[in-house]
Amino acid sequence: MTPTSTDLLWPAHDSPADLTAVEAVPLHERGLPATTYDALLHAARLWPDRPALTVLPDAARFQQSTTMTFAQLCDRVHRIANLLRALGVSRRAAVGLLAPNTAELPAALLAAQAAGIAAPVNPGLAPEHAEHLLRRGGARVLIAAGPQLDAEVWSTARQVAAAMRLDALLALAPTTPEGPAPALEPIEGVHVGYLSELASSHPAEKLVDIEPPAAGDLASYFHTGGTTGIPKLAAHTHSNEVVDAWMVAASIPLDPDSVMFAALPLFHVNALIVTLLGPLLRGRQVVWAGPLGYRDPELYGVFWKLVEHYRVAAMSGVPTVYSALARVPVDADISSMRFAAVGASPLPPAVRESFEEHTGIPLCEGYGLTEATCASALGQPGHTRPGTVGRRLPYQQVKTVEIDSDTGEWHDLPRGAPGVLAIRGPVVFAGYVVEHTPDGPRLEADGKIRDGWLDTGDLACIDADGFIHLTGRAKDLIIRGGHNIDPVAIEDVLLAHPAVTAAAAVGRPDPHAGEVPVAYVTLAPGAHVDPAELRSWASERVPERAAAPREVLVIDTLPLTAVGKPYKLGLRLDATRRAVHAELTAQGAGCAPARIVCQPDDGGVRVAVPAPADEATRRRVTAALDQYALHWQYAPDLVN
Known part of the structure; x- marks a missing residue:
């Protein structure tokens, strides 16, 4: 029997045993859309009237949602992309996005990728950090939460826009605005306005004066979720994102009409790949939580009713989410829920046991990193192995290596031997954005890629059945x-x-x-x-x-990052401060605190200590601190 185009695009992959059969067909023969824009056009053509996005204003009003069909989503993307082009955005130019989730944000992100490069930034960052990332990406247009959606983020956006002398600052409205939108104060030299109002006059049928993106074009910059230093900007191509989203969607055993729940922020790759692009490829409806997402304290009290109301079949979250849900009484019919993915940080066995016993829903761990687009491994219901993050996704290869600390040489390790996890395949990122030039971004891999293999920085072993056991971070x-x-x-x-x-x-x-x-x-x-x-x-x-x-x-x-990952840098800094303070006290140097800082480029710790008043004490302190493997110096502005 000759396979149909549907069979080629969506092969059976319900268990790890199907992986060999899936990979027997070359990836390029599967007929995937080339870009995220092509995926949008594909969805709008096949399922124009099917719900694409259902967005909640907040948890308390979870039944008062706003819904957009695939055709409506496509129209909005066209209008916004054409607006961006009119504002000067070109193929190699970045569009900053600084906002919590709201109904307008998914379309804005897809439009930024259709016209140029999307550069979502954590809206919780301090203005100087947001500015640093946007400058490095070369953004000239910023789409941000307006004053009704988040007044604090709007204030940050205004500071950034003024400091960078941006071409335009476009405000996003809440999903369900309360009252008329307030007037926006002008910023000298910056075009300021509401995104929806400005986009409404632009064509919705197609891209105008915009060359559609190609598979190898850059689609987005995502700042890494690492634990040290100022985040790096990882550049993804359209092919990276489409292929990874397809891998995840093809590996989740759900019916085509299954509904997914999304509550992670869209500045994180999981939200983009797993709960936006994956469902877009399959024509699935996604129910999006309000701006606070999983941080909304009222969400947990109504969560099971929400699942029943929308017949949610799948969700994605971090361990703390499932730990909290395991303590919430199941007060609704949740028989629709079949799949719950967990990642970002290790899943404690007690959380798995309590959640599954409490709900009957299997928890499937996954693994990925921004430098490999998003996901590289995933467990499947009925085929999980506790203590692992599942098996590799189709068309990705994994191995463990030993990296010589002196020469940097890699040595492949046999199956089962612990080492640094390496990944190869079509999801490996294009590189880090080092700077933005008049010709576009300059990218470097920063030594993380060798012969196509990505050094993940994670310690792991791969068992005889191909399941990946993570054992820690190499840098930890x-x-x-x-x-x-x-x-x-x-x-x-x-x-x-x-x-x-x-x-x-x-x-x-x-x-x-x-x-x-x-x-x-x-x-x-x-x-x-x-x-x-x-x-x-x-x-x-x-x-x-x-x-x-x-x-x-x-x-x-x-301390945790915004997406629930353990943030050990702060703890390392605290431990260093305690050690140095104890040494200063032991040497009779008084009790003035040392100043501990993190070097932005490499995450290394730098220590500034108060200069003792007398020379004898200074000599003792110098001799004592020189015994530590620390970068330290006396700071004239620190006195006892």
Whole structure:
């Protein structure tokens, strides 16, 4: 039997055993759309009247949603893209997007990719950090949350627009505005206006005076979700995004008319790939949460009713989301829910067990990184393996390597051997944006790609069945006297304590060992545990003496990134500050605090300490701090 075009585009991939059959057909023969714009045209042609996006104003009003069909979405994208072209946006120019999720944002992002390059930025960033990223991407037009949607973000956008002397600042409205939109104060030299009003006069039928993008053209810049330094801008091509979205959509066993739920912010690749482009390729409806997404405290109280109301079949979230939902009574018919993906940070076994037991919904871990577009591995219902992030997605290759610290040479490791995880395939990014030039962006891979293989920076092993076991971050290793300590080994032991709800281990500078492990934990509500007890607990249970934490500190919350990833940089800085302060005190240098900063380029720690008043103390402090593997200096503006 000759396979149909539908069979080629959507092969059976319901279990890991189907992977070989899927890859027997070359990817280029599957008939994927070449670009995200082509995917939009494809959806509008096949399913013009089918709901594409259903957007909630907020959790409390989850039944008062706004819905847009695929044809309407295509029309809006055309209008916005034609507006952007009129404002001077060209194929190699970036359009900044600075807003929480709202009904206008998906169309704005797709339009930015149709006319130029989309550059979404976390709206929670300080103005100077948002400006830094937008400058590096060369953005001249910024689409941002208007004053009704988020007054604080609008203030940030105005500061950035004025500082960068942008060509235009376009405001987004709330999904359900309350009252007329307020007038926008002008900014000298910047065209300021509401996106929907300005776009309404432009053609909706097609792109005008815009050459449609090609597969190899850049589609977006996403700032990385790493834990050190100012984020880098990773450049994705249209092909990167379409192929990765197809891989995810093809690997999720759902009916074509299944409804997905989305609540992650669109400045993160998961929201774009898994809950915008993937459903766009398959013609699936997506229900989008309000601007706060999973951070809306009212969402959890109505979540199961929301699932029943929209017949949601699949969702994607981070472990903290499922931990919270495991404690919410199931007060509705949730039989439609068949698939729940989890990623961004390790899934504690207790969270998996409590969520699945509470709901009957299987949790499927996935794995990916911005430099590989989004997703590279995913578990499938009925074929998960606890402790793993699933198997690789179709047409991606994975292996582990040992990287020589002196020469940088890579050495392939046999199956099952732990090492640095490397990925190769059509999702490997185009490079980091180093600067924007008159001819467009200058890209560099920063040494992360070798012979097509991407160094993920993650430590892993791949078992005999191809399941990927993550064991930690290479850059998070604690190196004690030349001995590598995986922080996960310490964290797992502490998480086994009945009072501990979260744990993170980092290296603290030490004059003898280079680094010693310390741990930060949070406790269950009402729990009271002496830190010394936790240290003893861990010391008795870690797999090796070197991993015994020198100190355990109890804090209110562990720092997380905006997408739920552990943010260990702040903890490393705190551990360094404590070590330096203790040394200054021991040397009689007083109690003025050291200033600890992070180097933006490489995430390295730099220490500035107060200069002692007398020469003898200064000599003692110098001799003591020189014993540490630290970059430090005296700061004239710090005094005891």
